Amino acid sequence: MGSGTITGNVTNSGTLAPGNSIGILTITGNYTQTAWSVYEVEVNAAGESDRINVSGAAALNGGTLTVLTETGTYSMSNDYTILSAGSVIGSYYNVTSDLAFLDPSLTYDSTSVYLTLQRNDVAFEDMAETPNQRSVAASLDEIDPNVSGDMLDVMGSLYSLNAEGARAAYNQMGGLIHTAVTGVSLSGLNNYIGSIADRMAGLFSDNASNRQMSDFKDNEGHRPRWGLWTKGFRNKGDKKGDDISSKYDYNGSRLAMGMEMDLSDAVLIGLSVGYSETDTDMKELSETASIAGVQGSFYGTYKRDACYADGLFAYVQNRYETAREISFGDITRTAKAEYTGDSLTVYAEAGRIFNAATINIIPIAALQATRISREEFKETGAGALDLAGEEQETKAVTGYIGVRMRKEFSLTAGDITPEFRAVRVHGFSGDDYTLNAAFTGYESSGFDVKGKGLSSDSLALGLGLTWEIYEKLNLSLGYDANISGDHADHGASMELNYRW
Numbered sequence: 385m386g387s388g389t390i391t392g393n394v395t396n397s398g399t400l401a402p403g404n405s406i407g408i409l410t411i412t413g414n415y416t417q418t419a420w421s422v423y424e425v426e427v428n429a430a431g432e433s434d435r436i437n438v439s440g441a442a443a444l445n446g447g448t449l450t451v452l453t454e455t456g457t458y459s460m461s462n463d464y465t466i467l468s469a470g471s472v473i474g475s476y477y478n479v480t481s482d483l484a485f486l487d488p489s490l491t492y493d494s495t496s497v498y499l500t501l502q503r504n505d506v507a508f509e510d511m512a513e514t515p516n517q518r519s520v521a522a523s524l525d526e527i528d529p530n531v532s533g534d535m536l537d538v539m540g541s542l543y544s545l546n547a548e549g550a551r552a553a554y555n556q557m558g559g560l561i562h563t564a565v566t567g568v569s570l571s572g573l574n575n576y577i578g579s580i581a582d583r584m585a586g587l588f589s590d591n592a593s594n595r596q597m598s599d600f601k602d603n604e605g606h607r608p609r610w611g612l613w614t615k616g617f618r619n620k621g622d623k624k625g626d627d628i629s630s631k632y633d634y635n636g637s638r639l640a641m642g643m644e645m646d647l648s649d650a651v652l653i654g655l656s657v658g659y660s661e662t663d664t665d666m667k668e669l670s671e672t673a674s675i676a677g678v679q680g681s682f683y684g685t686y687k688r689d690a691c692y693a694d695g696l697f698a699y700v701q702n703r704y705e706t707a708r709e710i711s712f713g714d715i716t717r718t719a720k721a722e723y724t725g726d727s728l729t730v731y732a733e734a735g736r737i738f739n740a741a742t743i744n745i746i747p748i749a750a751l752q753a754t755r756i757s758r759e760e761f762k763e764t765g766a767g768a769l770d771l772a773g774e775e776q777e778t779k780a781v782t783g784y785i786g787v788r789m790r791k792e793f794s795l796t797a798g799d800i801t802p803e804f805r806a807v808r809v810h811g812f813s814g815d816d817y818t819l820n821a822a823f824t825g826y827e828s829s830g831f832d833v834k835g836k837g838l839s840s841d842s843l844a845l846g847l848g849l850t851w852e853i854y855e856k857l858n859l860s861l862g863y864d865a866n867i868s869g870d871h872a873d874h875g876a877s878m879e880l881n882y883r884w
Contacts, residue, residue: 562706
């Protein structure tokens with residue numbers, strides 16, 4: 385290999401590769417290509433290629449011509465002169481390349497050999513393997529080959545790819561981060577709902593299982609009617625799906641606060657507001673998202689003897705900022721988007737408190753219905769590859785069944801109450817996370833990609849510790865985990881509660 389001049393005759397019985405990248409090798413004699421040899425030719429989109437210049441005769445006794453392409457924007461037909469000689473006799477036995485969408489062919493005249501890379505009849509969809517890849521590729525097949533403008537450059541860069549590169553390009557072009565943020569939003573919403581539900585379930589499940597609300601009195605004999613609390617939460621999640629669209633991780637933080645009022649000895653209601661920030665990263669794509677959410681909820685609990693029932697209605701508005709790195713062929717771009725979405729959730733829980741050897745054992749059952757929606761959006765920064773996404777809605781119905789256990793310890797520093805929770809979570813119904821979109825450079829050809837929803841079955845585990853700092857002020861620490869075969873979410877929290 386290399387560029388330069390060889391004086392004398394050359395017989396190629398191995399591999400001849402002119403240039404270091406693209407270059408010219410000159411032979412001041414005759415050149416013979418044997419049947420088992422290789423001529424390795426590198427080409428680019430500007431029409432340049434490796435070449436052998438022979439001052440004498442070139443005898444081609446078979447052999448293989450192997451074509452290597454540099455990245456770039458190729459046309460549907462690309463021509464190169466790869467060998468020139470005083471005379472050319474014979475031909476190559478075979479010509480190969482790893483290109484998916486351009487076929488190499490050779491033509492000869494008395495003094496030269498020419499290489500042509502011509503668009504073949506392989507559809508973009510033929511190179512796809514996953515449903516999402518097939519959907520994106522099918523939309524590319526709908527684009528007019530004679531399209532103009534930036535989309536023409538995109539198509540030319542696709543022509544330079546092999547099968548593996550084409551599949552990687554489809555993944556990058558599909559906007560999969562927009563499906564992942566729906567799953568992350570649902571996980572964050574469930575964490576918020578869970579923190580309120582844990583609070584309601586713990587309000588009256590005291591060491592004495594038959595204690596009524598009217599029994600909670602301060603040292604002057606007055607029952608506190610008002611409560612004020614604030615809770616900080618930090619969580620981290622990991623999704624490991626079978627498809628690249630369902631492989632992402634996230635970490636977030638949340639601050640919530642609320643006020644409560646006893647309407648009677650048996651009924652308490654409360655209002656809560658919160659704010660959260662979550663960052664998301666796709667594991668196998670250079671795609672990220674940040675989610676800022678504002679939460680609000682109205683909740684209430686009813687207790688009669690040792691039984692209780694809780695209800696909650698929550699609304700969340702999220703603001704999404706996404707960024708996708710797209711790099712294939714001669715394309716290097718970043719697509720960005722900003723848009724909003726909201727969520728509505730209704731949650732109901734019932735349980736009964738059993739007192740066994742001073743330990744509260746509380747079987748629980750709950751049901752949650754959620755709707756998450758996202759507004760339409762248009763990306764910027766990636767030219768023809770920016771996506772125009774349609775409005776989307778996702779629904780899920782989830783059931784919970786499990787047990788909580790508590791025990792109160794009276795210490796000189798104040799009462800300490802540890803708690804353990806174990807709940808089986810089952811999704812009765814749930815949609816995949818879908819993006820219906822089109823390239824802004826050719827909006828008449830749309831596609832849809834999907835991300836796998838959260839597992840239908842998971843195990844939620846929790847540990848808590850409440851310290852009665854003094855009579856009206858409590859501090860609680862908590863750890864929660866939700867684990868399934870392809871998803872894990874871990875969170876830590878701290879809550880301060882004051883009643884008067």
